[in-house]
Amino acid sequence: MIFKILAILIVLFLVYLIFFKKGREKDIVQAKKDEKISDEMVECPTCKTYVSQNEAILSNGKFYCSEECLNNK
């Protein structure tokens, strides 16, 4: 009887480990995706330089590398 309980506990523990691991992997993949999106390179339409979206200036749906390019569009 004790062995059966132990076996069930071990199985439950293994199932818990598998699900926990999968959850962690999903989180890591999601974090990588978010990083990719926020770090996407966009082309400045004025000087054709590639700049990361974080540093670009958004104007009328276009990303500019600097205020200078924004004003010289």
Ligand SMILES: [Zn+2]
């Ligand atoms: Zn530019």
